[in-house]
Amino acid sequence: KAGVTQTPRYLIKTRGQQVTLSCSPISGHRSVSWYQQTPGQGLQFLFEYFSETQRNKGNFPGRFSGRQFSNSRSEMNVSTLELGDSALYLCASTPLGRGGSETQYFGPGTRLLVL
Amino acid sequence: AQTVTQSQPEMSVQEAETVTLSCTYDTSESDYYLFWYKQPPSRQMILVIRQEAYKQQNATENRFSVNFQKAAKSFSLKISDSQLGDAAMYFCAMYSGGGADGLTFGKGTHLIIQP
Numbered sequence: 443k444a445g446v447t448q449t450p451r452y453l454i455k456t457r458g459q460q461v462t463l464s465c466s467p468i469s470g471h472r473s474v475s476w477y478q479q480t481p482g483q484g485l486q487f488l489f490e491y492f493s494e495t496q497r498n499k500g501n502f503p504g505r506f507s508g509r510q511f512s513n514s515r516s517e518m519n520v521s522t523l524e525l526g527d528s529a530l531y532l533c534a535s536t537p538l539g540r541g542g543s544e545t546q547y548f549g550p551g552t553r554l555l556v557l
Numbered sequence: 558a559q560t561v562t563q564s565q566p567e568m569s570v571q572e573a574e575t576v577t578l579s580c581t582y583d584t585s586e587s588d589y590y591l592f593w594y595k596q597p598p599s600r601q602m603i604l605v606i607r608q609e610a611y612k613q614q615n616a617t618e619n620r621f622s623v624n625f626q627k628a629a630k631s632f633s634l635k636i637s638d639s640q641l642g643d644a645a646m647y648f649c650a651m652y653s654g655g656g657a658d659g660l661t662f663g664k665g666t667h668l669i670i671q672p
Binding site: 475477484485486487488489490498500530532534541542543545546547548549550551553 | 589590592594599600601602603604607609648650651652653659660661662663664665
């Protein structure tokens with residue numbers, strides 16, 4: 443099976459712009475989670491989607507949003523970009539979204555640079 | 558709130574020797590799962606090993622094993638016969654029930670393998 447794919451891999455934006463990142467889970471996986479990785483804060487959970495519904499959300503401002511489509515592909519959107527949003531954004535998928543009882547398989551990430 | 562702490566920002570080991578990475582955690586949940594993930598320079602997170610809290614037996618995957626001390630809330634990773642390909646950032650992570658917000662990660666340990 444193909445792994446989790448993320449597009450684009452690299453992105454440069456300027457402050458105030460918005461950005462959309464895409465994640466395609468492993469075929470058959472229905473849960474997608476998003477994480478932000480920065481040198482200062484480390485890895486932080488953004489949100490999780492299962493069957494097109496957001497089930498959990500981390501402690502991020504409303505500028506961060508996401509959605510999931512019927513084919514389980516997920517997008518996350520960041521509006522009004524700030525310099526601090528520069529990060530590696532990782533998505534992970536699991537078959538049934540059963541928390542820790544399933545292994546999360548990560549994609550290669552999208553590196554976002556905000557100038 | 559749940560926390561994961563890795564007290565060793567960097568570790569170095571000679572090739573073929575054994576190294577132990579430390580991790581402590583805190584959670585009020587009785588049902589939780591612990592993981593070690595490896596992140597090589599490619600940035601792709603790869604699961605190394607997982608442990609269910611309800612299992613007393615320590616998990617083992619080839620050269621990788623854990624020492625799970627539930628009462629002490631400690632979850633260390635032992636890498637035997639270290640290889641150059643083991644060089645990476647290693648993250649300890651936890652998933653606990655009760656509507657937990659995805660995986661909670663430690664800050665990571667940078668493992669250097671010296672030839």
